[in-house]
Amino acid sequence: MQPAKAETSQTATKDMKDIVALCKRRGFVFPASDIYGGINGFWDYGPLGVELKNNLRDLWWRRMVTCPPIGPDGHPVQIVGVDSAIIQNPKAWVASGHVGGFSDPMVDCRETKLRYREDKLKAMTVVDKKGDNFYIAFDEDADQEIIQKRLKKLGIAYEANAPMGAFEKMYKDVPNFLEKVIGPDASKVGTLTPPKQFNLMFQTYVGATADEDSKAYLRPETAQGIFLNYKNVLDSSRVKIPFGIAQIGKAFRNEVNPRNFIFRSREFEQMELEWFCHKDDAAKWQKFWFEERKKFWKDLGLSDENLQMRNHDSDELSHYAKAGLGTADIEYKFPFTAPGFGELEGIAHRCDFDLTQHQQHSGEKMEYIDPDDPKNRYIPHVIEPAAGLTRGVLALLCEAFTPDPNRPSGVYLNFHPKIAPKKAAILPLMAKDGHPEKAEKLYMELREEFPVDLDIKQNIGKRYARQDEIGTPFCFTIDNDTMNDDTVTVRERNTMAQERISMSKVAEYLRTKMKV
């Protein structure tokens, strides 16, 4: 079909470079510490970026907490919010598995440029012609067949009884081990680097002394702040299973390699819901939230074409999701992932992993007591729709970015009016003949209800172009006719079409458009 084809080619012209440049030029996103040359993995949100981000954040909160969706039983589901501390007792991160899971030592291969987790490797001891030992490293999953094939390729006779040991242990025990070992995919000895620690949690010290006892972590996810408060919320807010606790906030991960603008940064924002339900209902609720969340992103203007739903393969599941129903991702086709997709939100079945862990580590009972049957006590299961707020902002920016050679700006941002940083601009056609005064009158009328711009300087074309670039959906223009009959023209961003409406109807006009 022709139109679809045209749309695809337009999508293909979206270039991250142009999007990043527009973000900086118009004040959406700046490199953090720009005047000092930036800092890898950190970004600042400018005057328009913070509006956009706040709009997305507020819409999520409204959709989840203030006005939660209607459940399968026809009644609104029950969700309350929290805002927990970024720094918590470090024991919380031991219980959650982050302190262990985040500090795996890694080994690099200089020959193949591949990287391995040290604890996932094993090594075989082989004797060469001179009678000296050397070693061949394998992936821990390598079976007999793989091992035989590899040995054949390396020209080494296979010996069924050749000793095989954990890489970790042999690195410690065998002198100059690295000089004598062939990497899992290498052809020569001595290409592996010493194991290096990659701790993905940011560390700090609480209090004046910087010693082991005062060590603390910046949270790598907002979810744990919810689990930590599960009991407090249950005891204070009369919620009953099934119910949810929501949180929006910053999280920090010392990523090895931040990439792709704000997609993977070291400081980012999450919007997470932990939905507590009975184990037997987990499947039902995961489906419910998956549909609900998909609808959310579509309602904000992300197109079907750019959205994809994908279930995690079993080998990519997180430690907490392995035993359950798995994780379903909502993915977006970012310009830098296209034709592939990148994660926007994950809907995970965390089972009872987190509450059980906290119960064990803290000694506090995390059981829920069924009010209808007090003998029925259980640790609820959790369905977690966890979305990236800053990733959402990026998706909205990428979706909105629309090159258009037919207009002066060459590009416009096609934001839904609900998320546009500015809802309208009021533009007197000329800076004389009473136009500015009329414009200011309209501006004063609208400003209390809508974020609007009043722009008087320069010719009208430049002003339309500027509003196109920041994604303002409507421009109200005051001209000589306004002086006579109090009507203004509405210029619609996407079509550039104009219609004339009464000045007194402008607020109502905007109100209507906000709902669509």
Add this chain to the structure above:
RNA sequence: GCGGGUGUAGCUUAGUGGUAAAGCUCCAGCCUUCCAAGCUGGCUAUGAGGGUUCGAUUCCCUUCACCCGCUCCA
């Protein structure tokens, strides 16, 4: 973290071992009855640090940031 590439004004580009140039944007003013028009004026740059040199934006080293590929993304 590895390999490759790139860093000159807000943007796009020029140029040189010896005063860093232009277009657009932006700002001010004039003009202007609807899409970056015109005229006048203005602000703003060699990513940072070090070395060689009488003199470095240019050559060398280090570093930082960004882009691409790998890796990583619990």
